[in-house]
Amino acid sequence: MKIHDIPGFPNPARIRIVLAEKGLTEQVEFVKVDLFAAEHKQQAFLAKNPTGVVPVLELDDGVFISESIAITEYLDNLDGKPVLTGTTPREKAMIHMMQKRADDQLIDAIGIYFHHATPGLGEALQAYKSPEWAHRKEWGERNLEKFKRGMAYFDSVLATQPYLAGGQFSVADITAYCALLHAAFVDVTVPASLPALAAWQARVAERPSVKNRSGQ
Numbered sequence: 001m002k003i004h005d006i007p008g009f010p011n012p013a014r015i016r017i018v019l020a021e022k023g024l025t026e027q028v029e030f031v032k033v034d035l036f037a038a039e040h041k042q043q044a045f046l047a048k049n050p051t052g053v054v055p056v057l058e059l060d061d062g063v064f065i066s067e068s069i070a071i072t073e074y075l076d077n078l079d080g081k082p083v084l085t086g087t088t089p090r091e092k093a094m095i096h097m098m099q100k101r102a103d104d105q106l107i108d109a110i111g112i113y114f115h116h117a118t119p120g121l122g123e124a125l126q127a128y129k130s131p132e133w134a135h136r137k138e139w140g141e142r143n144l145e146k147f148k149r150g151m152a153y154f155d156s157v158l159a160t161q162p163y164l165a166g167g168q169f170s171v172a173d174i175t176a177y178c179a180l181l182h183a184a185f186v187d188v189t190v191p192a193s194l195p196a197l198a199a200w201q202a203r204v205a206e207r208p209s210v211k212n213r214s215g216q
């Protein structure tokens with residue numbers, strides 16, 4: 001298996017944590033994609049993932065799988081513990097629901113803020129964005145507000161249970177944690193008014209898979 005990504009980025013970090021949780025890191029070859037040079041917007045990469053983002057999993061038979069949740073499901077279903085996407089119908093549904101909320105309210109929202117309301121990945125990427133900068137900036141700022149509302153929502157969830165989908169660590173926690181990593185990069189941190197979220201973040205940061213994931 002190969003993972004096409006770039007170390008240190010939030011969505012790639014999701015997969016690197018999953019690989020560490022599952023004990024699969026050594027089975028993967030990482031292929032670096034130069035996002036700063038817009039390599040992911042060129043034809044060779046778009047043939048692997050038409051949406052032009054990383055990470056992408058390449059299977060040994062040449063099939064490409066993109067979307068972090070799809071890659072996670074593939075790796076989780078290969079074998080091994082812990083199970084990150086649930087076992088029973090109820091667990092699977094709860095994890096899927098919270099994972100979707102973490103995608104929408106946290107990791108996608110902070111990504112939109114980063115790419116549209118800040119210089120993002122720099123000059124080489126500007127050609128691939130809308131020229132209407134003023135409008136994009138407003139959209140980015142609105143997504144920052146959405147991200148902040150998302151943090152407050154997850155704080156309320158974590159006030160009554162240890163992990164986002166209940167008693168067990170899951171892919172939803174990985175997504176939310178990596179969203180907070182991205183936020184910290186743009187100086188948006190968990191405010192003191194959200195203690196349950198802050199305590200959860202500190203606990204997740206101590207997991208060996210998070211501390212020792214490849215490519216930090």
Ligand SMILES: N[C@@H](CCC(=O)N[C@@H](CS)C(=O)NCC(=O)O)C(=O)O
Pocket residue numbers: 009010011012035040052053054055066067068069111115125
């Ligand atoms: N929905 C995708 C999002 C992937 C994504 O946005 N990846 C970022 C890196 S963290 C990226 O490739 N950004 C490049 C760009 O938007 O130009 C997933 O779940 O994998």
